[in-house]
Amino acid sequence: EVQLVQSGAEVKKPGESLKISCKGSGYTVTSYWIGWVRQMPGKGLEWMGVIYPGDSDTTYSPSFQGQVTISADKSIGTAYLQWSSLQASDTAMYYCARRVMATRLGLDYFDYWGQGTLVTVSS
Amino acid sequence: DIQMTQSPSSLSASVGDRVTITCRTSQSISSFLNWYQQKPGKAPKLLIYAASSLQSGVPSRFSGSGSGTDFTLTISSLQPEDFATYYCQQSYTTPPTFGQGTKLEIK
Numbered sequence: 001e002v003q004l005v006q007s008g009a010e011v012k013k014p015g016e017s018l019k020i021s022c023k024g025s026g027y028t029v030t031s032y033w034i035g036w037v038r039q040m041p042g043k044g045l046e047w048m049g050v051i052y053p054g055d056s057d058t059t060y061s062p063s064f065q066g067q068v069t070i071s072a073d074k075s076i077g078t079a080y081l082q083w084s085s086l087q088a089s090d091t092a093m094y095y096c097a098r099r100v101m102a103t104r105l106g107l108d109y110f111d112y113w114g115q116g117t118l119v120t121v122s123s
Numbered sequence: 124d125i126q127m128t129q130s131p132s133s134l135s136a137s138v139g140d141r142v143t144i145t146c147r148t149s150q151s152i153s154s155f156l157n158w159y160q161q162k163p164g165k166a167p168k169l170l171i172y173a174a175s176s177l178q179s180g181v182p183s184r185f186s187g188s189g190s191g192t193d194f195t196l197t198i199s200s201l202q203p204e205d206f207a208t209y210y211c212q213q214s215y216t217t218p219p220t221f222g223q224g225t226k227l228e229i230k
Contacts, residue, residue: 037167045159045167045210045221061218095166106173108214109157113166 002026004034004096004114011120012086019082020117022096029077030054033099035110036070036081040092050099051079086121093118125149125213129222135230140201144225146194146211155215158187158196161224162207170209171196203229 007021022034035050049060053072060070069082079096094117097110126149136142146156154174159167169178171187174194184199198205206229211222 044224045161045212047212047219047221049218059217063218097167100172106154108155108219109169109172109212110159110167111169111172111178113168116166 002098002112004098004112006094006096006114006117009118009120011122013123014087014121015085016121017082017084018086018119019080020094020119021078021080022114023076023078024053024098025077027098030074033101034072034079035097035099036068036079037095037097037110038064038092039095039116048081048094053077053079086119088121088123090119091121124218124220125152125216127211127213127220127222129209129211129225131225132223133226133228135228136201137230138201138203142198142201142227144196144209144211144227146189146196146222148192148194148213151191152213152215154190155213156187156189156194157212157214158185159210159212160205160207161210167210201227 003025005023030053033050033052036048038046048064049070051058051070051072053074072079096114098112100111101108128147130145156174158171161167170181170185175187186197208224208226210224
């Protein structure tokens, strides 16, 4: 069974750093991209970026480039989303998801999702 | 970025109704269009990929159609568990973008 299990909720102060995780299982983690999606309170979904754990190739949305760092440890099948200095505006639910991508076939979608990690940034 | 316009933003319907949600893109995206369902407090769930392909395990009352710039998600006969928010997503260009969502409520 494919599963993506995310780390637990976090409460942080502005300026603090944070790294949240997403562990894949039930499939060959090094063969699928993993993406991160932000959902601010009461708002829609925003694609942040993706990483290919097999070689750590990473693509960011321009909106998030330089604001977060996406990384992976293929030895443990885990992807990470990291902030060096949190702001109140980073308060949101963050989802990881497995990306199926086959461009020549017109396929590019997230088929399995983690349960979400709620990040709250408040002084 | 490609702009996505979903309509309506919200919709009230009854169990058994046929419902259609529309997604329009600011430029042609071929069939690189996906639909997700999200229930309150839950992660999104993939329903339709590549405009019209039904994800495994998704009931056949859900269907998708369209290509180019105009797409639709149809639920043929609403069930109680279908009341949720629905998002379209284009994956033709990076970054892939989502529509603003359509909240489907019980009438």
